Structures are given as C-alpha cells and as structure tokens.
Amino acid sequence: MESQRGSSTTLKTWSVLLFFLALKAAGNSWMAWGMKQIPERMSMDPALYMRAMLNPFVAMGIVALILALLTRMALLSLADLSYVLPVTAIGYVIAVFLGKVFLHEAVTPQRWMGTLLIFGGAVLVGTTSRNTTE
C-alpha cells in the first residue's frame, strides 16, 4: 500500500516535470519566433511590449511561460528544490536543440560545449544542500 502510494507520487512528479519542460520549451520557442516577426526594436517604451503581445506567437509564449511558472510551483510541492533545480537544468539543452531544429539557428560546437557546461554547473549548484545559513 505504502509502496503503491510512493510509486504513484513518483509517476505524478515525473508527469508534472515533463509537462513543465514541455511548457517551458514551447513558451520559449513561440516567444522567440513571435518576437522575431515584430518589426520595431524593443526599447524602454512599454507600448512596444504591449503591441508585441498582440502577436499570436508572443501571446501563446506568454501563456505557456506563465503556465510553466505555475507548474514549477506545483512541482516544488511534490519534490525538493535540490531535485527540481538539477532536473529542470536540462531545459538549457532543450532550448539550444529547439533553436537549432525549429528556428534554424546556427549552433557552433563552442555553443554546445558552453550549454553542456552550464547544464553540468546548474546540476552541481542545484544538488548542494539548502538552508545553509551561517
């Protein structure tokens, strides 16, 4: 009974994690795709950002990224931050992959190496213990 509950929580955690990664990846890609269609360069003028949000891809990106934020909160209620931080760091690698495949960006070996270093570093930072106030 206990192990059944444990495996159900694990399954739920993995489902929420995959949902979060999918939302984040889709949100970032839609946002990048939509923003590249906006002719005016973004500056300090808030009206430019409001107009950009009328682009359907930018709007979809914003919705997906807000949902990703809420999903991450739900994930934090199921798992520790020391688990969530390293596993979600794979998002950096996914973003570069999507940039190359769907947005046709030129990704040099140096950028891949940098991304993998960031992933490894984020895993190391994320797996250190929390609540270490002196």
Added chain:
Amino acid sequence: MKWVLVAAMVSATVLSDLLQSQEMKRAGEQSVGARGLARLLQTIAQRRQLILAVGCNAVSFFTFMALVQREPLSFAVPASAASYVVETILAKFVLHERIGARRTAGALAVLAGVVLVGG
C-alpha cells in the same frame, strides 16, 4: 547590446530571487493548493519586498522578450543561467549562506559556459 540585456535580465532575476528568498523565509511555509495560492497572493500583497520581487520578475521577463528579438534562442536561454553565478556570490555576502566547494565549482562551470555560449 546583447550583454547589456543579459546583465539587465540577470540583475532583475537575482534581485527578485533575493527579495523572495529573504521575505518568504519571514512569511513561513506556503502550500500550492487553491487555498494555498490565495493565501500566497495575500502574502505578496501585504509585503512590499514581495511586490518589488514581482516587479523585478516583470522587468526580467520584458528584457527576455527584447533579448530573443535580437539574439538566437540558443544564446538567450543558456545566457540566463548567469544568474546562478551572481546568486552564489550574493548568497555568500548578502544572505550569509555557507558556500561549499561543490557549489563554487558549479557556479564557475556555469560562468565558463556562459562565456563560451556568448563567444
């Protein structure tokens, strides 16, 4: 210009995280159910530092919009990881947390990665 945007995005993210970390410790543990979320929103509305944190998050988000307009996604997202480095430094000197060798190594790896990604 790209590094100015990265610096602005990372600064806003870090400031938001620091404010949240400091203020949420004072506010106590929160839950994420429907009622918990309502209480969380109430907590945010009552604490000036948390309102400021939400404002910083918004600045970070709009800067990200400007960054992905000018630069590839394969640069913008990994570059945002620079916040790990700044947060580690500030966690030591502002929040007075103990920073071990593992976390230092991680932050240095992220820093090297960001330099490579931007090169």
